[in-house]
Amino acid sequence: MPNSYVYTAAGGPEVEAFADLPRPTPGEGELLVAVRAAGVNPADWKLRGGFRIPGMSTTYPMVFGLEVAGTVVEVGPGVDGFAVGDDVFGNPSTGGYAEFTLLPAAAAARRPAALSFTDAAALPVAGGTAYDGLAQLALPPGATLLVTGVGGGVGVAVAQLARHGGLRVLGTASEAKREFVGSLGVVHVAYGPxxxxxxxxxxPDGVDAVYDLVGGAALEEAAELLADRSKLITAADRVAAAKLGGAGVERDRSGRVYTELARLAVDGVLDPRVSATYPLSQAGAALRAVEDGHAQGKIVIEVAP
Structure with missing residues (x-):
């Protein structure tokens, strides 16, 4: 059976394929990880479409997946603090929809025994983006935060962490997600005319900050409620946010943040709300569930039992 799910060019679902790729070798500061679970994110299909993270390779085929949890099977030179057999999670450098991947030690954290591989794999992108954005906003308890697109993976994490920090949270989402959004302690506001x-x-008094996860018209509409546009951040369209006086979310992507997210998850503060899991053989279906925009919470691919 092929060991990886890849895209072979920039494009749509037609460029996706299974592939049997060589097992990678860890370089300086890297861990070779046997993947147990990989999170699925909107960025996965956006990267397939041609979007690129600064510094990212464009050599095809490219393996999907920006977050994983698994077990260290080999340690590269210059790595301290990790050993073969450690269960870890973080942001891989060679894609997560695969049986093996490379994980920079600086972007990895140990998985606590009380945290499942599935939930750990759902933390680095959504949980990390939520954590970093809220740190950037630095709102005091009692402030009101509007989250556009609160029903997705990042929005769910933002809502939980914001509520834990004593914030009042409003969130826009489809009418179909009203009950789900309400379960997060968020005031639901339906999309549409x-x-x-x-x-x-x-x-009625406006909001103290906006955390945008949608971009476009939703971002522009949310900005209208802000007196201080410096409190507008986005994980969707930093160019548009800058034109409105806001900024993009500044990501940390460090083991320090991921260790804290794991603690919050174990303590019951942060539930990644994994709504569905798929085997690696159904990676395409998992990606469609996110790309179609109807997923509530997180989708995770379980690569190995």
Missing amino acids: GTVERLRAAA
Whole structure:
């Protein structure tokens, strides 16, 4: 059976394929990890479409997946603090939809025994983006935060961490996600015609900050509620946010942050809300579930039992 799910060029689902790739060799500061689980994110299909993270390789085929959990099977030179047999999670450098991947030690954390591989694999992107963005906003307890697209993986993490920090949270999402959003302790505001009016009704005094996860018109509408545009951040479109006076989320992607996220998960503060899992053989279906925009919470590929 092929050991990886890849994209062979920039494009749509037609460029996706299974591949049997050589097992990678860890270099300086890297861990070779046998993958147990890999998180699925909107960035996966955006990268397939041609979007690139600065410094990212463009050599095809490229393995999907920006977050994994698994077990260290080999340690590269210059690595301290990790050993063969350690269970870890973090951001891989060679893709997560695979049986083996390389994980920079600086972007890895140990998986606590009380945290499943599936939940650990759902933390680095959504949980990390949420954590970093809230640290960037630095809101005091009692402040009101609006989250656009609160029903997805990042939004779920933002909502939980914000509520834990004493914030009042409003969130936009489809009407179908009303009950789910309410279960997060978030005031649900439905998308569609009249969204701005509904937001103003829910927050007549405006909001103290906006955490945007959608971009486009949703970002522009949310900005209207802010008196201080420096409190507008986005994980969707930093160019548009800058034009509105805001900024993109500045990511940390360090083992320090991931260790803290694991602690919050074990303590019951942060539940990644994994709504569905798929085997690696159904990686395409897992990606479609996220790309179609209807997933609630996180989707995870379970690579190995």
